[in-house]
Amino acid sequence: MFMKKFLSVALKFQWKTILIIFALIILQTFFQMEIIDLFGVALSGVKEQNADLLFKSGLYMLMYTVISMIALYAVSFLTTRVASKAAYTVREKIFHILMNLPDEEIAKFKISGLITRSTRGMSSEQGFIVMILEQLMLIPVTFIAILYEIALIDGTYAIFFLSFVSILSLIVILRMKQIVEIFFRAKKTYGKLNLLFLSKITDIANRIPFKKQEYESEFEKACENSYDKNVIYIKSQYYLGPILMWGLYVIVLITLAMVNSGYTIGFETDSVIDSFIILVYVAYFITTLTNIPALIDRWPRAYATSVRLEEVLTLEDKTIESKNTDDHPKRIEIVEEDITQEDRGIWAERKAISQKFTEILKEDKTKVRISLILLTVSTLCMVYAPKVAGKTVDLLASNWNSTNDPAIYINLALLLVLYSVGYLFKLPPKRIMGVTGEKVAYNLRMKLFDKLDAVGSGFIQENSKGLVLSRLNNDVMNIREFVSSKFTEIYAQILFIVFV
Incomplete structure (x- = not known):
């Protein structure tokens, strides 16, 4: 079942808070529905020229x-607390299990895999829990509320709406299952990389002679295999979210044009106002789906990580009484002097990081620039679209007694162009930056592997094998993720802030 063991452990003691979050989401949705109902009342006030009603x-x-x-805001605050406590609970549970597992059970896992489960893996799950509670849980609540409101206006249309959403959900779920399988194939390649990297670290640390060319050849093949599998994964899912949202908006705009022409979209009502209100409900439901692209991107990683965490969590019944009295290490206190020491020269450090980041993307700077240009155009369209939509609603309200207003058709056509450019122009940057991120990871892995010869055994013994290995399975992956998605997300958010 979907992340059952992981979620049962992570959220075991937080069901009361989750119920409060659920109640707040219902409250939020209820008042949103009331706002839409009042919008219909306001339209009636415009039609009747009733200022008091307006x-x-x-x-x-x-x-x-x-x-x-x-x-x-209350939901956002509580979900953050729940996710933080969930991460703490799972990490504590994993630590306890590993400290008390027999050696033969520990030997079944790779050390690097155990490290990443509770560090990078759990951090990823923490963000996904926030997404589940704050965004994903809102979708079914909103859907049920809107289905009820539409049923009050037109029961037959409500059945049609239910069928349409059900079929669409089924298609997305089936596609997501396929994407998860592709992601698992890509993720399996990391084990080979870690094994070869750790093997070389061990040989250098212990001063064991090895054939450098054979090591490099095998590692290069593993890097190429990882690159190919991850590129296949990127190409399998990058388009799904934007295309889905674009298609839904196109359907709404076409339907709105029909309503403006005097057609009704209801089966049991011939009122244009009722048709328009139904359309507003549908449009609002689509706005709750705007996080679906992010969910599609996060879901395979979150599911794969939960499977790996559950591999450890299910071993709790195999634990033995620990002889280690230090299961709960002392809390590390950070004094002010340490922070001050770390913060010295922070701007110089940031400048150096920027220069290194620029150097990393040097080979693909043209592609990056193209991506940023397309993303800028896309963001501008998505910023301007709501303004045009507002003007369109004003025109509909002011010309309620007449249909076929050319200005409304022009606005609808403009909205169609804006949403088409806004969503479709997101596709090339997602693909380009995704592939670029994999290329950056490939180059960094090869450089790190080659650099091990230069650092020597002294560096490895001084920093420990785990710390050196984390360069490959944590730092490189973080850089890859930043290049693939975070960089463009931050850029888009900055544009939104500037232009809105």
Whole structure:
């Protein structure tokens, strides 16, 4: 079952907080539905030229918006706390299990794998838990609320909406299962890389003679295999989220054009206002799906990591009474002097990091620039689209008694262009930066492997094998992830802040 063991351990003592989060999400959704209902009332006020009705509905909409925002911030705060406690709980549990497992059970795992499970792996799961509680849990709640509201207007359309969403969900789930299988094949290549890297570290540390060319040839093949498998994974999923969202928005815009032409989309009602309100509900539901692309990107990694964590968690019944009295190490206190020492020359350090990062992307700087240009255009379109949508709604409200208003069709066509460019222009940057990230990881792995000959046994003995190995399975992976996705995400967020 979906991450059952992992989630049962991580969230075991936090069900009360999760229930509070769920209640807040329901509260938030309820008031959002009320706002949409009041929007329909406001449209009636415009049609009837009733200023009092407009003022009253607007006042309630403002009040409900404030309540929704408070609930939203409360959910965000609580989910962060839950995720942090979950990470602490799982790490503590894994540490306890490993400290009390028999040697023959420990021997079944690679040391590097055990390290990454509770460090980088758990950090990834922590972010995914936030996504589940804050974003994913909102989708079914919103869907049920909207389905109910639509059913009050047009029961037959509600059944149609339910069927459409069910089929769409089934398609996405089946595709995600395929993507997970592809990701597992890519992830398996890391074990070979870690094994070869650790083997060379051990030989150098123990001053054991080895054939350098054979080592390098085998490691290069492993790097190429990892690169190929990960590129296949990137190409299998990068388009799914943006294409899905683009398709849904296109359907809404086409339907809105039909409503403007005087057609009704209901089966049991011939009211244009009812059709428009149904459309508003559907459009709002689509806005709750904007995090689906991020979920699609995160899900394979989160699922794979949970499987690896569960491999350790399921061994709890095999633990023996530990003779180690230091299962709970002392808390490390960081004094102010340490922080001050670390912060000295921080700007010089950041400058050096920027220069190194630029050097890493030197070979692909043209592709990176193209990606940033496309992302800039995409972001500008996504920023401008809501403004056009607002003007379109104003036109619909002001011309409610007439249909086929050319200005509305022009705005709808513009929205179609904006959403098409906004979502479709995201595809090349996702693919380009994803492949570039894999290329950067490939080059760094080869350089690190070659650099081991230069550092010698003294460096390895001084820093420990685990610390040296973490350069490969933690640091390189973090850089790859930053190049593949985080870099463009940060850039897009900066653009949003600037242009909004």
